[in-house]
Amino acid sequence: xxxxVTRSAVKSLQDRPHADVLIIGGGINGLATFRDLSLQGVDxxxxxxxxxxxxxxxxxxxxxxxxxxxxxxGEFRLVQEAVVERNRLIKNAPHYVKPLRTTIPIFxxxxxxxxxxxxxxxxxxxxxxxERGAALIKxxxxxxxxxxxxxxxxxxxxxxxAKKSRAEFPQMRDDVKYTATYYDASMHDPERIALDVLxxxxxxxxxxARAANYVEAVGFxxxxxxxxxxxxxxxxNFKADVVLxxxxxxxxxTNESLGNDTQFMGGTKGSHIVLDNPELYAATNGNEIFxxxxxxxxxxIYPFKNRVLVGTTDIDADPAKLTVCTDSEIEYFFDLVKHIxxxxxxxxxxxxxxxxxxxxxxxxxxxAPGFVSRDYRIERQQMFGVPVLSxxxxxxxxxxxxxxxxxxxxxxxxxxxxxxxxxxMPIGGGRNYPKGDKARTKWIAKHKGDHSANRVExxxxxxxxxxxxxxxxxxxxxxxxxxxxxxxxxELAYLAEHEQVVHLDDMLLRRTHIAFRGGMTDETLQQVTxxxxxxLGWDENRQQAEIERTTEKLRIEQRVILGEPGVAPEPEAAQ
Numbered sequence: 047x048x049x050x051v052t053r054s055a056v057k058s059l060q061d062r063p064h065a066d067v068l069i070i071g072g073g074i075n076g077l078a079t080f081r082d083l084s085l086q087g088v089d090x091x092x093x094x095x096x097x098x099x100x101x102x103x104x105x106x107x108x109x110x111x112x113x114x115x116x117x118x119x120g121e122f123r124l125v126q127e128a129v130v131e132r133n134r135l136i137k138n139a140p141h142y143v144k145p146l147r148t149t150i151p152i153f154x155x156x157x158x159x160x161x162x163x164x165x166x167x168x169x170x171x172x173x174x175x176x177e178r179g180a181a182l183i184k185x186x187x188x189x190x191x192x193x194x195x196x197x198x199x200x201x202x203x204x205x206x207x208a209k210k211s212r213a214e215f216p217q218m219r220d221d222v223k224y225t226a227t228y229y230d231a232s233m234h235d236p237e238r239i240a241l242d243v244l245x246x247x248x249x250x251x252x253x254x255a256r257a258a259n260y261v262e263a264v265g266f267x268x269x270x271x272x273x274x275x276x277x278x279x280x281x282x283n284f285k286a287d288v289v290l291x292x293x294x295x296x297x298x299x300t301n302e303s304l305g306n307d308t309q310f311m312g313g314t315k316g317s318h319i320v321l322d323n324p325e326l327y328a329a330t331n332g333n334e335i336f337x338x339x340x341x342x343x344x345x346x347i348y349p350f351k352n353r354v355l356v357g358t359t360d361i362d363a364d365p366a367k368l369t370v371c372t373d374s375e376i377e378y379f380f381d382l383v384k385h386i387x388x389x390x391x392x393x394x395x396x397x398x399x400x401x402x403x404x405x406x407x408x409x410x411x412x413x414a415p416g417f418v419s420r421d422y423r424i425e426r427q428q429m430f431g432v433p434v435l436s437x438x439x440x441x442x443x444x445x446x447x448x449x450x451x452x453x454x455x456x457x458x459x460x461x462x463x464x465x466x467x468x469x470x471m472p473i474g475g476g477r478n479y480p481k482g483d484k485a486r487t488k489w490i491a492k493h494k495g496d497h498s499a500n501r502v503e504x505x506x507x508x509x510x511x512x513x514x515x516x517x518x519x520x521x522x523x524x525x526x527x528x529x530x531x532x533x534x535x536x537e538l539a540y541l542a543e544h545e546q547v548v549h550l551d552d553m554l555l556r557r558t559h560i561a562f563r564g565g566m567t568d569e570t571l572q573q574v575t576x577x578x579x580x581x582l583g584w585d586e587n588r589q590q591a592e593i594e595r596t597t598e599k600l601r602i603e604q605r606v607i608l609g610e611p612g613v614a615p616e617p618e619a620a621q
Contacts, residue, residue, distance in 0.1 A: 055258035055546055056275050060282050065091040065256070067456055068271055068286035070263045070300055071293035073103035074236070075440050077243045077257075078449035078468075079292060083456060084251030086465050091284070093273060095262035095293075097552045099240040102294050103442065104556060105316060105369075105403025107346060107357050109334075110135050110143050110443045111230035114190050124421045128443045129193040132231050133200070135443070139473040140481070141510030142239045145200045146232040149333040151211070151386055152224040155180045180205070180224045187228050200229035217329035217387045227333065234350055235508075236442065237556040241545060242474025242512070243445075260548050266304040269430035277548065288459045289429075290452065291436040295365040295404035301427075301436060310425060310438045312409035317371035317402040318357030319379050322564055326354050326383065326390050339382045347383060351563055353398065356383060363404045370603055371400035398564020400605045408438050422448055424455055433459045475510020496522040504532065516540050527577065529569040530560055535577035542578035550575055550592040551599050561600065567609050571596060 067083055069076050072094025083090040094100075112129035113121075135143040187203040204227050211225040212218065233239055248255050265272035270283040293300040295313035302308075327349050335347040348355040356379045363369060380392050408423070422439035435455055440448050446468055457464055472479075480489040486506070493514050494502040501524075505513035516537060524534035541547065541557045553574060554561040560570065571593050579589050600606040 053258070053275075053277070053546075053548070055256065056261060058256045059091060059093070059258055059261070059273065059284060063282060064285040065089045065254075066286065066460055067091070067288045067290060068093070068284060069290045069292055070271075071291065071296075072098040072244075072257065072259060073101050073292070073294050074099065074240045074243070074442060074445045075103075075294070075437060075448055075452075076290070076292035077240050077247065078445045079290060079452045079456075080255065080257060081243050081247035081250065082449045082453035082468055084247040084255040085468065085471075086453070086457065086462065087251075087254065088457075088460065088462065089254040090247075090251065090256075091286070092257040093261040093263060094257075094259045095276060097259050097548065097556060098244060098257075098546070099237045099556055101296070102313075102316075102403040102405055103240060104237050105318070105401050106233075106236050106442050107316075107318065108233055108236060108348065108350070108355060109146065109230060109346075110233050112190060112193060112443070113441070114186055114228075121421060124444075125190070126193045127447055128441070129190070131444050131447050134446065134469065135233075135473075136200070136231055138471060139233075139239055139242070139476040139510075140479045141475045141507075142235055142242075142473075143231050143233050145229050147333050148228055148230050148336050149215075150183060150226045150228075151215075151218060151222050151335065151337050152180045152183060152226060153219070153221055155223065180226075183226050187226055190228065200231070203228035214331055215329065217325075217390055219386060219388060230334075232334075232348075232350065233442075235559060238509070239473065241557070242476075242510075245474055245512075246471075257546075259546055259552075263300060264303055266306075266429055269432050271304070286432070288456050289432060289434045290456060291434060292452070294406035295363075297406065297436050297438065299365060301434075304429065304434070306427060306429060306434065308425070308427075308436065309409060310436060311365070311406065313363060313365060313404040313407050315361045315363035315369055315402060315404050316358040317375045317400065318355055319371060319376060319397050320399040320562060320564065321354045321356060321392070321396045322352075322398050323354055323390070323392065323396045326387065326392070327352065329387050329390060330354070335386060337386060339385060345382050347386065351559065353563060360405075365404050368603070369402045369404055371402045371605060375402075376400075397605070399562050401603075406438070406440060422451075424452060426455075435459075475512035478511050480506075480511075493517055505537075525577075527573045529567055529573050533558065533560065535573075538574060538577040539581045542581040547578065547582065550578075550596040553578060554596065554600075555604075561604065561606065564606075565609065566600065566606050568597075571608070 066089040069080055069090065069092040072092055076092060080090055080092045110132045112125050112132055136145060184205060191202050206225055208223050211222050244257060248257065260276045262274050262276050263271050264274045267283060270285045271289060272281055273284050274281045291297055291300050295311055298308050298311050330347060330349045332349065337345065339345050343360055346357055359375050359378065383392060422437060425436040425438055427434045437452060450467065454464065480486045490499050490502045490506065495517065497517060497520065502517060505516055509516060519540050520536050524536050526534055538553065542553065545557055547553050547557060575589050575593055597608065
């Protein structure tokens with residue numbers, strides 16, 4: 047579908063086709079680097095070939111975590127950095143990142159205590175998986191707690207025996223010997239965190255910070271990057287003193303398009319399913335259940351938004367091919383749920399959404415996917431005298447620290463000194479976020495105007511303090527959408543106008559969580575399209591094309607089959 051449209055973000059790149067830095071890739075790491083460089087006053091441009099945060103950054107397990115199992119890989123630096131960054135995110139993005147109680151079910155006492163050092167010191171991840179017992183997990187959690195000493199953002203871990211474990215989790219396997227409970231953090235809307243980071247970068251940089259989605263780097267000519275607007279098909283050259291390749295698992299493919307053959311990447315596919323299963327939701331008792339399956343993979347059963355997220359796989363994958371959750375992966379997920387909760391009945395019809403992405407891991411040869419390092423490095427090359435820095439690796443939790451390192455390397459190339467850092471910088475709607483019930487009530491009263499307190503609280507939960515701009519734009523009486531509970535036409539129109547929405551699925555999958563929670567119908571797509579069409583200048587033909595495109599995309603990539611009109615999920619409770 048080749049649709050001619052005029053987009054201000056793309057036009058700004060075409061009208062001024064040069065910058066100090068060009069970032070290729072609009073996932074969380076690219077966006078965070080964009081924000082950091084904007085803070086330094088650098089003239090920076092960013093392009094993303096699809097929508098912002100539409101690759102691996104939107105296929106995460108919705109966790110902000112230190113990665114306790116990376117201790118077994120000997121990645122102590124990464125774990126410490128990740129735990130510190132987790133605590134910072136709880137403070138800097140309190141509207142989206144909150145402490146998460148995580149429980150590990152344990153079925154033996156000493157299993158794995160010899161296998162773990164062997165895998166660390168000898169086999170480097172190629173050994174046969176061995177279930178981790180209580181002694182090994184206790185050692186790991188004690189180390190994990192030590193890495194959290196920088197501020198006590200989360201409580202220390204605790205161990206309980208079989209009797210208390212069965213009392214807390216009556217649906218769990220009868221042979222559970224212990225449960226270990228510790229805290230990491232959750233991010234209920236990772237896409238919205240990333241959009242906040244993008245908005246901060248644009249605000250900090252002003253005219254010097256430009257970002258456009260659906261713009262792809264397709265070549266390199268005489269020291270300039272050839273960019274293509276993927277909506278119009280038009281190409282134009284863009285000159286930058288430094289080019290940053292932050293395209294995740296597509297890094298080698300991006301370099302190839304620039305005329306540079308690299309073999310940095312060896313990403314693995316991670317898939318998830320979302321279940322509407324009240325029995326399983328209740329069985330978790332509000333805890334993320336985090337454990338090792340029989341094949342050695344670390345997997346999770348995670349309750350939120352009145353649904354249960356189950357994941358994840360870790361399979362070698364080709365980034366040049368479409369990544370989807372397969373039938374065999376669904377069977378694997380059902381098997382792992384039965385591994386912990388054998389009496390709970392699961393049905394395919396309970397799956398309301400699936401998603402899959404490729405982790406941007408380094409090339410790993412014979413190392414088992416689960417033991418490939420989640421750390422990152424920066425590769426420097428030169429093309430026609432232009433430095434090209436490629437990011438290899440990285441994980442969601444460490445995006446701030448990673449972007450700081452990448453920005454520092456970029457500043458060295460530009461011979462520019464750092465002016466400020468992002469260590470304590472609030473993210474988007476986390477700025478001046480009210481803490482405690484009294485502060486929350488006061489904020490709501492101050493900003494509610496003619497709206498109900500419940501509606502304003504809902505928007506505060508959804509957008510943090512950025513909600514004040516949305517509230518101010520809404521009429522006293524909003525247009526409720528029968529097939530999209532919890533959202534109004536005016537709210538969706540605001541997002542479409544202010545957040546570079548290009549396609550209908552941008553709204554359903556990344557600006558909101560409408561698709562994620564299930565209950566999608568033809569009526570849902572029509573009502574959302576009607577709500578945003580005027581803001582985006584869509585005529586009737588474009589509206590129909592968007593509905594058809596999104597229907598097919600949901601069917602193939604998210605395995606969503608649109609239900610009967612009038613069947614929609616209930617609005618989520620406040621998190």
